[in-house]
Amino acid sequence: MKKPWFADAVVYQIYPMSFQDSNHDGIGDLNGIKQRLDYVDQLGANFIWLNPIYKSPNADNGYDISDYCAIQPAYGTLADFDSLLAAANRLNIGIMMDLVVNHTSEQHPWFLASKKNRNNPYADYYIWRDPVDGHAPNDWLGVFQGSAWTYVPERDQYYLHSFASAQPDLNWQNPAVRAEVRSIMKFWLDRGVRGFRMDAIDFPAKPKWSNEGQTFTNVGDAMPDLKRLNRYLQEINQQVLANYDRILTVGEMSTADPATAAEFSNLDGSELNMVFEFEHVDLAANKDKRIGKWSSDSVSVKDLKRVLSKWQVGLDGKGWNSLYWNNHDQPRAVSRFATDDPKWRVKAAKMLGTTLHLLQGTPYVYEGEEIGMTNAHLKTLQQYEDLDSLNAYHELVDEKHLVSGPQMLEYLAARSRDNARTPMQWNSESNAGFTDAQPWYALNPNYDQINVAESLSDPTSVFHYYQQLIQLRHANEVVKYGNYLELDPDDGECFAYVRQLESRRLLVISNFTENQIERDYGQNQGTRLIGNYDDDLGVSIRPYECKVYELNN
Ligand code: GLC
Ligand code: CA
Numbered sequence: 089m090k091k092p093w094f095a096d097a098v099v100y101q102i103y104p105m106s107f108q109d110s111n112h113d114g115i116g117d118l119n120g121i122k123q124r125l126d127y128v129d130q131l132g133a134n135f136i137w138l139n140p141i142y143k144s145p146n147a148d149n150g151y152d153i154s155d156y157c158a159i160q161p162a163y164g165t166l167a168d169f170d171s172l173l174a175a176a177n178r179l180n181i182g183i184m185m186d187l188v189v190n191h192t193s194e195q196h197p198w199f200l201a202s203k204k205n206r207n208n209p210y211a212d213y214y215i216w217r218d219p220v221d222g223h224a225p226n227d228w229l230g231v232f233q234g235s236a237w238t239y240v241p242e243r244d245q246y247y248l249h250s251f252a253s254a255q256p257d258l259n260w261q262n263p264a265v266r267a268e269v270r271s272i273m274k275f276w277l278d279r280g281v282r283g284f285r286m287d288a289i290d291f292p293a294k295p296k297w298s299n300e301g302q303t304f305t306n307v308g309d310a311m312p313d314l315k316r317l318n319r320y321l322q323e324i325n326q327q328v329l330a331n332y333d334r335i336l337t338v339g340e341m342s343t344a345d346p347a348t349a350a351e352f353s354n355l356d357g358s359e360l361n362m363v364f365e366f367e368h369v370d371l372a373a374n375k376d377k378r379i380g381k382w383s384s385d386s387v388s389v390k391d392l393k394r395v396l397s398k399w400q401v402g403l404d405g406k407g408w409n410s411l412y413w414n415n416h417d418q419p420r421a422v423s424r425f426a427t428d429d430p431k432w433r434v435k436a437a438k439m440l441g442t443t444l445h446l447l448q449g450t451p452y453v454y455e456g457e458e459i460g461m462t463n464a465h466l467k468t469l470q471q472y473e474d475l476d477s478l479n480a481y482h483e484l485v486d487e488k489h490l491v492s493g494p495q496m497l498e499y500l501a502a503r504s505r506d507n508a509r510t511p512m513q514w515n516s517e518s519n520a521g522f523t524d525a526q527p528w529y530a531l532n533p534n535y536d537q538i539n540v541a542e543s544l545s546d547p548t549s550v551f552h553y554y555q556q557l558i559q560l561r562h563a564n565e566v567v568k569y570g571n572y573l574e575l576d577p578d579d580g581e582c583f584a585y586v587r588q589l590e591s592r593r594l595l596v597i598s599n600f601t602e603n604q605i606e607r608d609y610g611q612n613q614g615t616r617l618i619g620n621y622d623d624d625l626g627v628s629i630r631p632y633e634c635k636v637y638e639l640n641n
Pocket of ligand 1 (some may be wrong): 152251287288416417
């Protein structure tokens with residue numbers, strides 16, 4: 089087994105807008121994050137991934153950037169950033185930036201120039217095509233609903249936007265664009281950042297297309313041209329990353345399968361360190377193509393096991409997995425994959441954490457996951473903020489009449505990204521200690537029960553359990569490097585697997601149900617390392633119980 093330098097990395101993801109307000113305007117900011125660094129350190133994470141903090145009109149909460157080398161004024165200044173970075177480095181926490189370079193904001197000066205006419209220095213920075221019979225060049229649909237093309241009269245052309253129309257796609261086939269990306273990366277690396285999470289990194293590698301015969305329903309189905317993507321990533325490595333030491337890279341790749349991901353995250357470090365796959369979070373989405381990712385159907389434990397196991401086995405020895413249950417684009421893990429019923433929430437959150445953190449790969453903890461934060465359980469459309477959720481309601485209910493309003497509200501309650509974006513719950517005081525002003529987005533009312541202060545004071549909390557899981561990863565070679573063997577793939581209640589490194593073996597058992605079940609994997613001969621019940625009943629496994637053993641034979 090090759091031992092990558094980042095094998096003990098644990099990444100804590102911060103959504104800056106919703107983490108900690110420090111200057112009484114209701115919006116989280118960089119100084120707020122700095123005040124909370126000790127908390128991240130106490131948890132044990134050694135990297136922080138910051139969602140975008142650049143200047144942005146915020147059509148898509150910072151994923152529409154108008155200046156890559158400036159901080160969003162509401163978050164602070166470059167000086168604040170440098171001070172955050174210095175404080176993080178003192179704690180040995182590396183800061184990873186979100187590199188959003190498939191597209192810019194429509195307000196970026198490059199795009200403002202590009203759309204004026206067909207012959208200006210930025211004319212080819214974006215993807216422009218002539219109309220075909222007075223229509224868009226092909227029938228691609230954007231990820232955020234509607235056509236992926238928008239017409240601009242000044243050029244009498246359409247521009248491509250894989251996401252919202254406010255996010256025009258950059259033209260990576262133009263070498264000048266790739267040079268701009270490299271200089272943005274250098275700008276941040278020279279300040280001292282230690283990694284990049286590369287947003288939608290499969291999208292820049294556009295396929296060749298003709299105007300005929302385009303039948304894709306979603307622009308993502310057409311991406312990427314794999315060879316081209318290999319070349320782009322290698323170029324970034326050779327020309328930028330090779331000049332710095334130990335820069336952690338993870339590419340968001342909704343289109344990857346294990347074979348391609350193994351290639352992109354190959355362990356010689358020539359492309360990416362790892363990839364965010366989407367298969368386990370898109371399981372329900374494949375059930376009904378009409379509503380796709382909005383499907384609120386629960387996912388069977390068997391399917392979840394099948395997909396996670398496939399990725400574990402598929403990348404073993406070839407590439408490296410990113411491990412995550414949730415992030416700023418997904419509902420809260422405990423509500424989605426287990427239960428947020430107060431009776432079981434704490435046990436369930438620990439069980440999910442264990443299942444994930446004992447796998448091979450790099451765990452990502454999304455802010456609030458470590459205290460078992462839950463979905464917001466929103467009831468009305470007015471409570472939503474995210475453009476994807478609002479667009480989807482508009483399209484599926486108002487325009488296409490595919491689902492009824494109440495049905496769509498159910499889908500949104502289960503699936504909307506807004507579930508993850510309610511402010512961080514620090515304590516039980518007003519606005520959960522997130523702000524003393526009007527918060528930019530309403531808090532989850534359960535903050536009086538679920539908050540950091542409570543978690544820190546309770547030795548049996550989800551927080552302290554996550555702390556132990558992270559310590560285990562830092563200390564235990566089998567957790568870091570061991571290979572993976574799934575046990576009983578057909579068991580629809582219990583997720584059990586073995587991690588093995590030479591003669592050492594760990595056994596991980598997680599009960600995903602509310603029932604007590606009996607399973608014998610030889611745990612009675614092992615030593616329990618961690619578990620979410622005080623005692624151990626051996627082959628009996630209680631509701632949402634999880635336990636990890638070192639096997640002695
Ligand atoms: C990624 C981001 C998401 C954003 C989209 C467009 O999927 O995670 O939040 O909306 O890219 O940039
Ligand atoms: Ca603020």
